[in-house]
Amino acid sequence: MEKTIVVLPGDGIGPEVTREAVRLLETVGERFGHTFHFAYAKLGGVAIDETGTPLPEETLKACLESDAVLLGAVGGPKWDRLPGPQRPEAGLLALRKALGVFANLRPITVYPPLASASTLKPEVVDGVDFVIVRELTGGLYFGPKERRKGDHGIEVSDTLVYSEQEIERILRLAFELARQRRGHLTSVDKANVLESSRVWREIAERLAPEYPDVQLTHLLVDNAAMQLVKNPRQFDVIVTENMFGDILSDEAAMITGSIGLLPSASLGSGGPGLYEPIHGSAPDIAGKGLANPLATFASVAMMLDYGFGLGAEAEAVRQAIARTLAEGWRTADIAAGGPALSTEQMGETVRNALR
Numbered sequence: 583m584e585k586t587i588v589v590l591p592g593d594g595i596g597p598e599v600t601r602e603a604v605r606l607l608e609t610v611g612e613r614f615g616h617t618f619h620f621a622y623a624k625l626g627g628v629a630i631d632e633t634g635t636p637l638p639e640e641t642l643k644a645c646l647e648s649d650a651v652l653l654g655a656v657g658g659p660k661w662d663r664l665p666g667p668q669r670p671e672a673g674l675l676a677l678r679k680a681l682g683v684f685a686n687l688r689p690i691t692v693y694p695p696l697a698s699a700s701t702l703k704p705e706v707v708d709g710v711d712f713v714i715v716r717e718l719t720g721g722l723y724f725g726p727k728e729r730r731k732g733d734h735g736i737e738v739s740d741t742l743v744y745s746e747q748e749i750e751r752i753l754r755l756a757f758e759l760a761r762q763r764r765g766h767l768t769s770v771d772k773a774n775v776l777e778s779s780r781v782w783r784e785i786a787e788r789l790a791p792e793y794p795d796v797q798l799t800h801l802l803v804d805n806a807a808m809q810l811v812k813n814p815r816q817f818d819v820i821v822t823e824n825m826f827g828d829i830l831s832d833e834a835a836m837i838t839g840s841i842g843l844l845p846s847a848s849l850g851s852g853g854p855g856l857y858e859p860i861h862g863s864a865p866d867i868a869g870k871g872l873a874n875p876l877a878t879f880a881s882v883a884m885m886l887d888y889g890f891g892l893g894a895e896a897e898a899v900r901q902a903i904a905r906t907l908a909e910g911w912r913t914a915d916i917a918a919g920g921p922a923l924s925t926e927q928m929g930e931t932v933r934n935a936l937r
């Protein structure tokens with residue numbers, strides 16, 4: 583198989599983790615006889631510095647023409663004072679929107695050797711395996727924003743907007759996913775306060791009879807945040823609004839031991855998918871070889887699976903990660919003060935496990 587992957591290293595630790603991910607993909611290619619072509623493009627702060635805009639035209643064009651997009655992370659203190667639409671993060675949001683990747687899948691799986699690395703007790707996290715389906719191209723992030731002068735100083739608004747069609751398509755995707763897994767869907771909202779959540783709930787209830795094999799539960803987002811750390815094993819598939827999903831997935835990362843472990847796949851209706859770790863550019867550790875590349879490696883596995891239909895290759899990557907951890911290899915974030923590999927050494931170790 584021959585595929586073109588656009589790589590967007592981005593900022594901070596982004597270039598460090600994507601470099602290792604590209605090497606990993608090359609190893610997958612060698613072992614399974616595939617050719618992956620890599621095209622590099624700029625997104626985020628690095629694009630602002632070179633072109634003045636976080637999502638240059640040529641980056642978007644390359645992404646739209648690719649078979650898949652691999653992203654490190656964007657953002658950092660250098661660009662924090664820029665106005666919203668000019669920030670690195672605005673480039674990422676515009677890219678997601680332009681690719682039409684409305685469904686962001688964030689699997690949360692505890693690797694057995696890391697159960698003791700979790701912030702929670704090993705007996706609480708052992709066997710945790712669920713997916714957060716985060717709506718990615720609508721909701722609070724994308725509604726009208728305004729900053730105006732009012733009678734009492736600045737008045738400001740961010741608006742949570744959804745169409746029925748946007749809610750229905752993300753819920754259907756989540757019902758389908760739950761059907762392929764353990765048949766339990768938890769829809770997370772704030773229906774006791776937000777009108778958008780009440781409509782979200784109505785649509786979920788309307789769709790439910792079409793999926794009689796899926797058990798639908800509603801949970802208010804504040805309770806969901808609590809349940810995630812109380813008993814994370816109760817979850818199979820969680821579906822939720824864009825910002826709720828952003829926050830809950832960083833919280834869920836600590837069930838697994840580190841945000842450096844959590845991958846994601848952003849999918850839409852047929853075009854190239856966007857694959858990225860859920861973490862950010864980690865300015866506090868950038869350039870030090872401390873970043874855990876496993877979240878990006880697991881994102882590569884999702885690319886092989888969802889993007890290219892290469893299930894065996896994806897499984898081989900997941901097993902190489904699991905074997906590396908089972909053998910006791912750790913980066914600093916999961917080493918609990920013990921010996922730790924650098925980003926590059928961890929990359930090399932996983933590649934050896936894959937060969």
Ligand SMILES: NC(=O)c1ccc[n+]([C@@H]2O[C@H](COP(=O)([O-])OP(=O)(O)OC[C@H]3O[C@@H](n4cnc5c(N)ncnc54)[C@H](O)[C@@H]3O)[C@@H](O)[C@H]2O)c1
Nearest residue numbers: 655656657658841842860861862863864866867873874915
């Ligand atoms: N998808 C993205 O590009 C993305 C995602 C989140 C945040 N960001 C941006 O990143 C910048 C920094 O944000 P933040 O500090 O709030 O969140 P962050 O995820 O970058 O970092 C949070 C903490 O987790 C640690 N961490 C993150 N990834 C790690 C890894 N792979 N290995 C080990 N430790 C890791 C960091 O060192 C830090 O202590 C901001 O500009 C933010 O907007 C970008």
Ligand SMILES: CC(C)[C@H](C(=O)O)[C@@H](O)C(=O)O
Nearest residue numbers: 656657671674675828860862
């Ligand atoms: C950088 C930021 C815009 C982004 C988001 O909120 O979607 C990040 O936090 C993520 O989780 O991918």
Ligand SMILES: [Mg+2]
Nearest residue numbers: 828829832860
């Ligand atoms: Mg986030």
